[in-house]
Amino acid sequence: MAKILIIDDEKSIRKTLREILEYEKYSVDEAADGIEGLALLQKEKYDAVLCDIKMPKMDGIELLDKIIALNNETPVVMISGHGTIETAVEAVKKGAFDFIAKPLDLNRLLVTVRNAMDKSTLVTETKVLKKKVSKTFDMIGESKAMMEIKAMIEKVAPTEARVLITGENGSGKELVARWIHAKSNRSAAPLIEVNCAAIPSELIESELFGHEKGAFTSAISQRKGKFEQAEGGTLFLDEIGDMSLSAQAKVLRALQENKITRVGGEKELKVNVRIVAATNKDIKKEIEKGNFREDLYHRLSVILIRVPSLNDRKDDIPLLVTHFVKLICDDYGMPLKIFSKEAIKELQKLNWTGNIREFRNVIERLIILCGKTITDNDVATYAKPANE
Numbered sequence: 029m030a031k032i033l034i035i036d037d038e039k040s041i042r043k044t045l046r047e048i049l050e051y052e053k054y055s056v057d058e059a060a061d062g063i064e065g066l067a068l069l070q071k072e073k074y075d076a077v078l079c080d081i082k083m084p085k086m087d088g089i090e091l092l093d094k095i096i097a098l099n100n101e102t103p104v105v106m107i108s109g110h111g112t113i114e115t116a117v118e119a120v121k122k123g124a125f126d127f128i129a130k131p132l133d134l135n136r137l138l139v140t141v142r143n144a145m146d147k148s149t150l151v152t153e154t155k156v157l158k159k160k161v162s163k164t165f166d167m168i169g170e171s172k173a174m175m176e177i178k179a180m181i182e183k184v185a186p187t188e189a190r191v192l193i194t195g196e197n198g199s200g201k202e203l204v205a206r207w208i209h210a211k212s213n214r215s216a217a218p219l220i221e222v223n224c225a226a227i228p229s230e231l232i233e234s235e236l237f238g239h240e241k242g243a244f245t246s247a248i249s250q251r252k253g254k255f256e257q258a259e260g261g262t263l264f265l266d267e268i269g270d271m272s273l274s275a276q277a278k279v280l281r282a283l284q285e286n287k288i289t290r291v292g293g294e295k296e297l298k299v300n301v302r303i304v305a306a307t308n309k310d311i312k313k314e315i316e317k318g319n320f321r322e323d324l325y326h327r328l329s330v331i332l333i334r335v336p337s338l339n340d341r342k343d344d345i346p347l348l349v350t351h352f353v354k355l356i357c358d359d360y361g362m363p364l365k366i367f368s369k370e371a372i373k374e375l376q377k378l379n380w381t382g383n384i385r386e387f388r389n390v391i392e393r394l395i396i397l398c399g400k401t402i403t404d405n406d407v408a409t410y411a412k413p414a415n416e
Contacts, residue, residue, distance in 0.1 A: 030145055031055040031073070035065035035091070036080040036107065041130075045078060045137075052138065062086030066094055074102050076125075076144040081108040081115065089119065096123045103144035107132070167200075167207060168351045169344035173336040177204065184331050185211035190283075192268075192328045193306040195335030198385030201306040202266060204335055208304055209262040217261030220254050224275075225267035232275045234291045237282075243292025255288050258301045268328070269309035269320060280324045303328065338380040338387055345376050348384070352391040365395050370404035378411060 032054050034045050039060075046056045057072065059065035061083050069077070077095070081088035088106055095104060103125035108115060116127035125147060126140050167178060184191060185208045193201045202221070209219040227235050234243070238253030254263060265271070271279070282288050283303065287296045305328045314320035338345075349367050357364050367375075380387055390411050398406040 029053065029055045030075040031057070032141070033057050033059065033065060033068055033072070033074045033077045035059045035062065035077065035083070035088070037061055037083045038080070041080070041107075045132075048134065048137070049141070052141075054141075062088065062091035062094075066091060069095060069100060069102070070098070076141060077102055077104045078141075079104055079106055081106055081119070089122065092119065092122050092124055103147050105140055105144060166351065167203060168347050169341060170347065171336075171341040171343045173341050174344060177333060177335065180331075180333055181207050181211060184208065184333075186213060188302055189330045190302070190328055191304045191331045191333060192311075192325075193304065193333045193335060194311075195306075195308065196337050196383055197308050198383035199335045199337050200384050201308075201335050202264070204333060205262075205264045205266075205304045205306060209264075209302075212262065212302065214261045214302055218258055219262045219264060220258035221264045221266060222254050223266045225270040229272040229275070232272060233278060236275065237278065237288045237290055239291035240293040243290070247292065250290075253288070253290065255282060255299045255301055256297065258299075260300055261302070263301045263303055265303065265305040267307060268305040269307035269311060269314055273319075273321065276321045276324050280321060280327060283324075283327045338383045342376045345387075346372050348387060349375065349391060352388050353395065356388075356392050356395050360395070362395075363400070365398070366401045367394075368401060368403050371402050371407050374404040374407040375411070378407075 032049055034042050034049075034056060035058075036042050036045070037060055042058045042060075046058065049056050057068060057074070059068055062079075063085050065077070065079065066086070068074075079088045079091060083091075086094075088108070092104055092106070095102070104123070106116075106119040106124045106127045107130060108127070109130035116129075119127050125144050128137060128140060167174070169175075181204065191205075191208060193204050195201050205221075206219065209215060222235060224232065234247075234251070234253065236253050236255055238251050238256055239247050241247060241250045265279075278288075282299065286299055288299055289296055311320055311325050311329075315322045315325060349372055353365055353367065375387075375390075382389075394402050394406055394410055397410050
């Protein structure tokens with residue numbers, strides 16, 4: 029049940045608001061002045077606050093300042109019988125969700141409260157999602173190889189240098205790209221990802237550079253490409269070794285001139301993006317075969333970061349187990365499971381050809397299929413699919 033705090037020095041107003049809100053199935057607390065209201069806010073979690081402006085001891089505007097100072101994100105709706113446009117503007121500028129003048133319009137009040145609830149729910153959901161995302165993209169590991177990558181990211185991220193990330197499938201190349209962006213001066217702008225291997229060669233140019241209406245049969249409207257979408261931020265070109273030669277030529281030009289032209293268009297558009305690329309291929313061998321442009325390789329590889337395979341950093345497996353157990357058990361809403369020391373040793377003996385991606389899947393499988401404590405026998409039984 030959503031909880032609302034009413035702060036007003038007039039008992040009759042508090043009583044009326046309580047009756048209305050409780051009829052609408054809200055839980056309600058009351059405070060007779062700003063000091064009492066602030067004390068409640070420091071102890072309780074509320075979904076919304078209805079606060080009068082003119083009160084003894086501490087008025088509503090002063091209380092609003094203190095709520096903001098507490099980093100309390102509860103939506104505050106200011107109420108006043110002496111309402112003026114200037115007062116309303118001041119309250120909203122200071123961070124109030126809305127302003128309602130007395131005498132109160134019942135419908136307006138209820139709509140405002142519902143909207144405040146929606147905001148409160150969105151704030152909570154955003155926090156949960158951000159927490160999940162940050163956990164999902166944590167860089168787990170204290171092995172020498174991982175510490176070197178973390179140190180490299182700290183040095184490289186704040187610069188504008190282009191980065192080429194290499195490594196096997198599932199080793200965590202995308203994770204490195206995300207951390208480079210997150211620690212860069214462009215972190216407030218978008219990180220746009222393009223999987224070059226997943227897009228047909230005939231569509232890759234439209235995907236990257238956009239197209240004008242009528243450029244080809246299905247181009248029914250103008251469309252911005254990934255370069256434009258990443259303006260001011262980072263463009264992550266994953267599996268760049270699979271990009272067609274014609275697209276490579278256009279990417280090279282974009283990097284040289286910081287300009288693009290949409291497919292079917294003639295106008296040059298300036299772009300301001302940082303390029304981070306990744307591949308699981310040996311680009312130098314691809315150059316020898318004629319599959320990749322050497323000049324593009326040199327443009328992309330100002331900084332080279334090689335992500336080690338899981339087989340090359342098995343000392344990190346205990347930390348990865350702890351990380352994924354917490355993540356997966358939280359997702360499933362189940363109590364944390366425990367891996368015995370023998371189970372972890374058994375995991376360290378395995379050949380992880382699928383790297384971190386395969387490892388996470390195995391931990392999830394063991395959590396689902398096994399008891400509270402996961403043993404070496406469980407690992408031997410379930411770590412690999414039956415047909416292997």
